[in-house]
Amino acid sequence: MISYVSGKLVFKDPTYVIIDVGGLGYHVKISLQTYSKIKDEEQIRLLTFLHIKEDAHTLYGFKQEEEKRLFLLLIGINGVGPNTGLMILSSLSTEEIEHAILSGDVATIQHVKGIGAKTAQRIILELKDKVGKSGTDTTSSLGFLKSNTKIREEALQALITLGFQKAAAEKNIALVLKKTEGEISLEDLIKASLKTP
Template identity: 70%
Template structure:
């Protein structure tokens, strides 16, 4: 099993990348979520999953462990293949998908291209308890208002902090801490300023 790939980003597209590792190019399918996180990088490390079928081997790549975990959960469900799982993760980021599953928002998942009502219901039925259990053990669990209302503002603030030189993990930690104190009504500018000050 190939656990991850680390090398030069030789080619990038919103749906796949080619990673050059010592002169060998590995083509890896990715979600829009991962693409937005790596599009400006020259060197990249992606967590990977190798899907083996009779007619070929396909690599799927993820920037974050949380996205890979959701991908593996999705493909464990009957009727959800790797490409459908990737489509879901391109339409909804990890936070949004977990929120939709926990709160049984069938329509949110059904709105993803290629996902019918039966599949959306099956995803919720089979993953709801599992995600709840994982969330309880996750110290970074986010309030639902943050997931629903602040998702866009969070992404924009994160990009701004990373542009200013913050490591991604530190920037996310600061943004989460600020939002917990301020609530969902904070403006983007205030969030960025407060996150710069947050230890």
């Protein structure tokens, strides 16, 4: 088991990073939560979870212990795989997920792409006694003009990587930008697009 990866941040995308550790480049999948906390660090340390399947060994990375803990709880539920767990953590903050679980808010969890009513109910039922009420919410201070086409393109690529069809992703991004006044960060744009029905 690889507990963490520490090294030089070579590449950063809203869905994954590449970390150089002694000349080896580790491809680590991340959530938007982790992406927003990385900022522009040169040296990085991510807590990791290695998921092994017949055809792939995938590393998932987390900036904070609380996010990793919640990820492990989520993937322990029947019907929630690592990619779905990452989708949940990209769509909602750790605090929002915990609040939804503790208050029995099925609708909030069900808004995540790929989560149906039964899975949302199972998440709440199985995790109600396991999640804590601790943690602080950190919001990104990075703001970008919503007309910035680079942000639009990066958001589109991230949504496609997360499993959206290109047309649906473009539509969601356009809807979010239409509703947004002023500036919006890349993380907020992706997060809002994930929640758009």
